[in-house]
Amino acid sequence: MSGNTFGTLFTVTTFGESHGPAIGCVIDGCPPGMTLSEADIQPELDRRRPGTSRHVTQRQEPDTVEILSGVYEGKTTGTPIALLIRNQDQRSKDYGNILDTFRPGHADYTYWHKYGIRDPRGGGRSSARLTAPVVGAAAIAKKWLFEKYGTTFKGCMSQLGEIAIPFESWEHVPNNPFFAANASIIGRLEEYMDALRKDGDSIGARIDVVAQNVPVGLGEPLYDKLDAEIAYALMGINAVKGVEIGAGFRSVAQKGSEHGDALTPEGFVGNNAGGILGGISTGQDITASIAIKPTSSIRTPRPSIDKNGQPISVETFGRHDPCVGIRATPIAEAMLALVLMDHALRHRAQCGDVKVETPALR
């Protein structure tokens, strides 16, 4: 109830701080009998890890994962799966100047007031580094959902600051450091980031994420609706300030005759619903979009206060992502996968296994 467990039936309890000895998680509720090894998890961690381009933090962390439990002779046993990732590139002294001050827009201030104590090294528990164990856990969820239902997850950056990134093809996503589904715009994005870094500033981004081949029937109304849970999962990612499902805020100006996706014997026509009606999956693609705010740790001096309430100027050195949105795509996919996994299990608890019927159009 202190909020460090994600999910209700497929639960992920994480631990660790940015500069502590290790980070990791315990996954409970994984169905037994699935083949699993570190090789299934490491690739997802590698997509998220820092230091892979000049546009992200230069902290060097291999994020090597060790499975401590829950797997016997290469198969899950139904008991908890613990994942351990040792931190290796801490430079805690980099944070000396912010020990007693609060960065504008950062969790420094609120952790201090909530707990009366905070670990300031690299943001402590509030660091985006803590998304690593979740990405690891989600690799297991993705594997199960794919083997069971053929479900797959994709994501891309669709806007960087004021630059919209038109969708061209999913094929481009792994081939650029921005997770952009567009090949021709990469040069412009790189120039933009280089200028920003030079200025010591940061920028926001928009990420789109999609789940395909989702069984119909997932979601637990009234309160644990699938869209409500996705909103919870995505808004909970560091720096997210907005979440849309399907047509999102475009719905405001739509008429009912336009918004409601017509049904035909071949499937739905259109997907304003984003694959969810009444909080339950329709079988169409689930589509969501998130707004990520600019990093609060910037070199540009900002007015702030210290612990005694005295005015000061804060500049942040150390290693930071100038756009946390750049590494957010695999994280958003991970959170979506965890929600679907959890609801797949919840569904079969009450209703038995889902029956995959004629697939809905997208």
Next chain:
Amino acid sequence: MSGNTFGTLFTVTTFGESHGPAIGCVIDGCPPGMTLSEADIQPELDRRRPGTSRHVTQRQEPDTVEILSGVYEGKTTGTPIALLIRNQDQRSKDYGNILDTFRPGHADYTYWHKYGIRDPRGGGRSSARLTAPVVGAAAIAKKWLFEKYGTTFKGCMSQLGEIAIPFESWEHVPNNPFFAANASIIGRLEEYMDALRKDGDSIGARIDVVAQNVPVGLGEPLYDKLDAEIAYALMGINAVKGVEIGAGFRSVAQKGSEHGDALTPEGFVGNNAGGILGGISTGQDITASIAIKPTSSIRTPRPSIDKNGQPISVETFGRHDPCVGIRATPIAEAMLALVLMDHALRHRAQCGDVKVETPALR
């Protein structure tokens, strides 16, 4: 786990269907010793109830609430508080033509596939009528939060279809059927709705909601962050497709030097954060905004299918809100209040009572 309980320490478990004998809820975890009677709850239900203007459903429901338990000699005892609201104006025969068909954009399709059975009368469990018990429960939360911390809740419609509604003053909100914080635009909104109703169509809306005098420190990172929980609560309201906290999607194009709210000895300057940093309340106003899709039950004929997968045309008669956004303001306030109440209790479980310090600027 079937999703009909909202909250973790201040829990609201609702029951009922649109056309069943009654709707209601059980509230568990209310602190003992607070004065409480139906008179504290009924006014909030009256703000939400149908039939109060020509722009909403004409179903006549007094929504009279009865407290069945948890109160002794006018005070809460710490035991569960059950609220009962009898349904009085069911006209189930109005729904005869949709028994075997699926309205485009409606939960008909998904409930049928999830459960293999659905109560089609007035939308059954998926009806917006089920927001009444939650609004009743939230009246109790609002009372406790106000008495304990002085916290208050406000909301208004900020856009109806393509018509933006400029904010003028909270004073206007109770004086028009749209919950608009603007007096001069009401005539235009009424004309717009009259034309829409004549066309047999529906429209979306945007609602803003604010909590003031919120103690600093509420929210349970990493996963039950206050913003994540608000997103969950608001996205779970019928017809919501998007949620923003603070600057929301505007954050995408903001730089860090612009977005991060500076701190001064007198409080924060600006509120792009929407009152939440690192998933924990800052003490500033909490601000959120939601997108509400147009009602799916419209008179305009739409292509769809029946239970056998055969193509048909669906027209919905019966009584429906042509814009569910019109009555959504008190519901959005209610959900926000329930989240804050729950987190107030969660905070003091781990950290003891919050200390209200120098209030942050808004």
Next chain:
Amino acid sequence: MSGNTFGTLFTVTTFGESHGPAIGCVIDGCPPGMTLSEADIQPELDRRRPGTSRHVTQRQEPDTVEILSGVYEGKTTGTPIALLIRNQDQRSKDYGNILDTFRPGHADYTYWHKYGIRDPRGGGRSSARLTAPVVGAAAIAKKWLFEKYGTTFKGCMSQLGEIAIPFESWEHVPNNPFFAANASIIGRLEEYMDALRKDGDSIGARIDVVAQNVPVGLGEPLYDKLDAEIAYALMGINAVKGVEIGAGFRSVAQKGSEHGDALTPEGFVGNNAGGILGGISTGQDITASIAIKPTSSIRTPRPSIDKNGQPISVETFGRHDPCVGIRATPIAEAMLALVLMDHALRHRAQCGDVKVETPALR
């Protein structure tokens, strides 16, 4: 989290006080598509209700149940099922003399200190009257378990005060007011109770309960073991002070070579395990036994204190069961049924539907 919800996937949230307007519950997680009406529930309530013999409280309550939701055209829909039972025979004035005092052995003292307020009428929330909604909910669980697995529940009183009641046959149980599985001992039990009542005293009892045709595999180790959950459920019944599974306290003096039930191709030989090994059901009968303390509300004067800490003498008038154990058998069955129902759903969430294999011997 305030403890008024039982179960995790098949949840029962109860409300009400002994002398309030009504008692009831909301059942969430019931699988859809099961035929259900009040006629399935009322007989279980009738087994438990007061006033049916001179050996129990003379309060006259028909305990008529009304289903408020979750059933459509005679079938469960998967949405919450609310049960309502109106209280009809309150005589609150009977409790005038105990408003400001604490009965020895009663919850009076602790409710007062925990909440700072208590409803003293008939024990308020702590009354055994609150077992009625749970018995109602369990009728639904029993029906589902029987239809799905053939599971049945039986119980009997095996000791009244110092009188052991030898087991003869389950057939006797419904034919005497004590739920004794023995016909010849009834006269002696009646004389014993008549003398006790005349003395204004009360007495303890032991109840045995059995579940038959339980699928193998139910229970969630390490902490939600089936026996742990049964202990929780049974110890939570009013007045219970001890719980045994299988051989129970006899295990203390057993050797491993004696206690461990041998396995043969035809099934287990013996059932010291009580049908549970490692916290998981074996497929054998699940057997449990509980100790019920004597009623604390007795006419015999007892030394106590009042709210101001001053010494007084307490005598309890009003209507009370001189042996709460007499009506406890259907309640113990109900709690056992709720545990098994919950774990049946939990099992299939993680592992899929149980496979009923060759039944184990008992």
Next chain:
Amino acid sequence: MSGNTFGTLFTVTTFGESHGPAIGCVIDGCPPGMTLSEADIQPELDRRRPGTSRHVTQRQEPDTVEILSGVYEGKTTGTPIALLIRNQDQRSKDYGNILDTFRPGHADYTYWHKYGIRDPRGGGRSSARLTAPVVGAAAIAKKWLFEKYGTTFKGCMSQLGEIAIPFESWEHVPNNPFFAANASIIGRLEEYMDALRKDGDSIGARIDVVAQNVPVGLGEPLYDKLDAEIAYALMGINAVKGVEIGAGFRSVAQKGSEHGDALTPEGFVGNNAGGILGGISTGQDITASIAIKPTSSIRTPRPSIDKNGQPISVETFGRHDPCVGIRATPIAEAMLALVLMDHALRHRAQCGDVKVETPALR
């Protein structure tokens, strides 16, 4: 929901298998600001660890604990505390002969049927080795409860097989390998165990456990009553078959005039209640007693079946405790401490901090 998390507000999620690389846990909800290091935890682990006398398993495990998170500069931060214990003395080959068979009285059979797969090395997840992380977590709970309320925990063995162990003094407990509160009986217990070990058999035991200086008001009726939760916690310990609170099964033959503990201005007279009335702590000592069955892994050959249902004879070699009760005392204390810690936090969520009033007599 797969049952590997203990508690609701002070949660302990464990992981690991007897012969895997490591065991451990994540503790969430610990209040911030308490001084904590491995030195606070290790002594409790040392009380429980194997290999300390000839009467317990000879597996040599130092059970050295490492804190991975949640502590900064020697103080808890309110974030999750992860404990890691590396396994060091696995001899998995010892279990070769039981890979495909089921030991009578052991979890082998049920794990296999529940999950379709099991880790047979040393009992896998069902091993009593998994009590180590819980004992570690409870050391933290004990420290907080002591600093906050002065609460202390004690336990002792009160019966070994047929040998009752009269209580003399708590001082004796740490001075013998049986946790007996009696000095003169030790020789007899040692002879008894030596003979038993020679016979290749095992034996049951009874353990008593007490919490002192418990604040009044802990426990959440109706279902999460303090005694119900203690029963759940204690019955969940490996090999436990019975639980008593206070007078326990003696209550069956008691009259109300005898059982109910009288109240005086100086406190309660007697403690048949075991410190709990109506599911809420009275402020008296909380007393509980458990029955522990004999170890199922014995050298004596037993009839059983293999995975194919064929009859075989099973003898267990490897290293096993001939009486699991011998090491159970610190485990029982630990579970009791975790329950009280959890309920201390739950109480203050709803009711604010407990007020320690005039202590009740014991």
